[in-house]
Amino acid sequence: MNKNIDTKKIIISNPLKLDCGKEINNFPIAYETYGELNSEKSNAILVFHALTGDQYVSGKNPITNKDGWWSYVVGENKPIDTNKFFVICANVIGGCMGSYGPSTINESTGKQIGTNFPIITINDMVNAQYELIKYLEIEKLFAVIGGSMGGMQVLQFVANFPDKAKLAIPIACTSSHSAQNIAFNELGRQAIMADSKWENGFYSNYKLNPDKGLAVARMAAHITYLSEKGLQEKFGRKLQDRDSLRYGFEADFQIESYLRYQGSVFVDRFDANSYLYITRAMDYFDLSKQYKGNLSDAFKETKTKFFVISFTSDWLYPTSENREIVIALNSIGADVGFVEIESDKGHDSFLLDVPSFLKTLGDYINSTYKIINERRI
Amino acid sequence: MKEEFNIISDLIEENTRVLDVGCGNGDLMKFLQENKTKDIRGLEISKEKVQNCLSKGLTVIEGNAESDLKQFPKSSFDYVILSQTLQAFLNPELVINELLKVGKKVIVTIPNFGYWRVRLQLLFKGTMPVTENLPHEWYNTPNLHMCTIKDFYNFCSSKNIKIFKSIALKKSRISEINKSNLNYKNLDSHLGIFLIES
Numbered sequence: 370m371n372k373n374i375d376t377k378k379i380i381i382s383n384p385l386k387l388d389c390g391k392e393i394n395n396f397p398i399a400y401e402t403y404g405e406l407n408s409e410k411s412n413a414i415l416v417f418h419a420l421t422g423d424q425y426v427s428g429k430n431p432i433t434n435k436d437g438w439w440s441y442v443v444g445e446n447k448p449i450d451t452n453k454f455f456v457i458c459a460n461v462i463g464g465c466m467g468s469y470g471p472s473t474i475n476e477s478t479g480k481q482i483g484t485n486f487p488i489i490t491i492n493d494m495v496n497a498q499y500e501l502i503k504y505l506e507i508e509k510l511f512a513v514i515g516g517s518m519g520g521m522q523v524l525q526f527v528a529n530f531p532d533k534a535k536l537a538i539p540i541a542c543t544s545s546h547s548a549q550n551i552a553f554n555e556l557g558r559q560a561i562m563a564d565s566k567w568e569n570g571f572y573s574n575y576k577l578n579p580d581k582g583l584a585v586a587r588m589a590a591h592i593t594y595l596s597e598k599g600l601q602e603k604f605g606r607k608l609q610d611r612d613s614l615r616y617g618f619e620a621d622f623q624i625e626s627y628l629r630y631q632g633s634v635f636v637d638r639f640d641a642n643s644y645l646y647i648t649r650a651m652d653y654f655d656l657s658k659q660y661k662g663n664l665s666d667a668f669k670e671t672k673t674k675f676f677v678i679s680f681t682s683d684w685l686y687p688t689s690e691n692r693e694i695v696i697a698l699n700s701i702g703a704d705v706g707f708v709e710i711e712s713d714k715g716h717d718s719f720l721l722d723v724p725s726f727l728k729t730l731g732d733y734i735n736s737t738y739k740i741i742n743e744r745r746i
Numbered sequence: 747m748k749e750e751f752n753i754i755s756d757l758i759e760e761n762t763r764v765l766d767v768g769c770g771n772g773d774l775m776k777f778l779q780e781n782k783t784k785d786i787r788g789l790e791i792s793k794e795k796v797q798n799c800l801s802k803g804l805t806v807i808e809g810n811a812e813s814d815l816k817q818f819p820k821s822s823f824d825y826v827i828l829s830q831t832l833q834a835f836l837n838p839e840l841v842i843n844e845l846l847k848v849g850k851k852v853i854v855t856i857p858n859f860g861y862w863r864v865r866l867q868l869l870f871k872g873t874m875p876v877t878e879n880l881p882h883e884w885y886n887t888p889n890l891h892m893c894t895i896k897d898f899y900n901f902c903s904s905k906n907i908k909i910f911k912s913i914a915l916k917k918s919r920i921s922e923i924n925k926s927n928l929n930y931k932n933l934d935s936h937l938g939i940f941l942i943e944s
Contacts, residue, residue, distance in 0.1 A: 736803025
């Protein structure tokens with residue numbers, strides 16, 4: 370985590386006023402880019418990552434040595450073709466991949482900031498990333514896109530910067546975190562805080578890590594990313610490396626073993642405090658409340674074209690919540706397309722190989738890019 | 747199909763805001779986009795067709811006209827088009843009312859069940875009509891509420907819906923429908939096209 374990552378980074382010197390009232394400055398934003406910016410600077414796409422994502426959208430992630438988290442979508446000859454588009458993705462503030470977060474070293478103490486890090490919001494994340502766009506001297510993005518928490522950032526970005534993106538694609542997200550979503554996030558946070566190695570967030574001072582708590586948080590969350598049908602088809606009651614039950618608490622079932630594995634690999638790449646801060650930012654997200662209860666007002670100023678996508682088996686950010694966004698946009702006559710993609714893969718569908726999603730998304734982005742460019746001429 | 751598109755296109759003024767309800771694979775939307783206006787949206791119930799439209803870069807929303815037209819503000823479109831779809835709704839009257847709310851003007855096209863070829867099938871064969879324009883069998887047809895040109899004409903009068911223009915189409919022959927030729931056009935046309943307003 371954080372410490373020795375060789376990543377592209379800029380230091381934002383402009384002070385950023387956070388929603389919590391505190392102000393930060395001279396803070397780092399880590400980012401990665403793919404493809405090349407064309408001479409008209411008209412082919413830039415800003416991708417926002419989800420809760421446990423990072424700036425490594427495509428190619429090999431240098432930290433995990435695995436494929437980037439959105440390799441099905443972004444890359445050469447992929448739906449978002451990096452031969453054609455310039456793709457930017459930044460690690461959110463609060464994160465642990467080089468951007469300003471609780472694992473950043475406080476230079477005056479030489480220690481990690483830990484839970485002295487200020488509470489951040491989706492709004493703060495988006496405002497920080499806008500500084501990166503300014504730094505890259507991109508006047509107007511072709512598109513902003515993201516799934517889950519990335520989708521929330523898409524909505525917030527357009528609300529904050531109504532003339533900075535031609536196209537916005539929020540996927541499998543919501544305009545307001547539901548009680549159920551807050552509940553699952555709280556479960557994860559309590560698992561971390563219940564780990565005696567958490568030390569009120571200052572575990573690094575003691576060279577400790579609340580790995581058990583973080584792993585349990587990940588296991589619980591992971592279930593919410595899948596669907597009942599998907600789980601049943603993939604695992605059912607299949608046993609793990611054994612022919613019969615062992616009458617104990619080992620991982621008899623494949624699903625147990627799978628979740629334990631997911632938990633164990635997660636703690637190697639993710640900071641427990643970042644998990645607390647980022648889930649909190651998601652819980653605080655309520656775009657319509659920011660506009661006095663009228664979600665449409667968030668988009669009143671924008672001419673940005675929208676394409677909202679949801680998935681049939683996503684019960685974490687269900688179609689009904691995605692439709693609310695569509696309804697709010699329609700009620701002000703905004704340019705919005707919407708489809709619910711058929712998939713058994715739950716909320717995680719947006720990250721996985723779901724052919725009809727990948728095809729529709731890719732075709733839409735490419736036709737829209739062509740139409741917008743033709744119109745300009 | 748082409749004749750219908752041309753007639754619809756002629757009824758629409760340039761650079762206006764249009765909604766195509768039941769837009770299918772977006773053929774009419776594409777046609778109007780090339781010929782009349784860029785500002786066109788679609789509503790379609792089939793996921794597959796919505797995906798086809800979106801792939802072409804068309805702005806289409808997956809949804810059902812019976813429940814999802816409500817989300818559009820009153821008179822938010824200059825024209826709302828319902829092409830050969832009215833008969834497939836559970837409640838066509840409700841849909842027409844919703845269309846008239848959302849659109850300043852509404853264009854409805856109707857496959858005419860009063861066309862003589864259709865009538866003859868029932869009269870002489872004694873079976874539910876299957877024609878080029880109405881290709882389904884009785885057991886798999888999506889058409890729940892078939893009507894004739896005359897039915898729709900009378901429906902509009904009884905509900906005080908203004909008919910601005912009504913056009914009959916037979917093969918590629920186009921003619922106007924009026925009160926005096928209504929019975930004849932109802933017999934001799936396969937499609938009726940109506941421009942209406944509440």
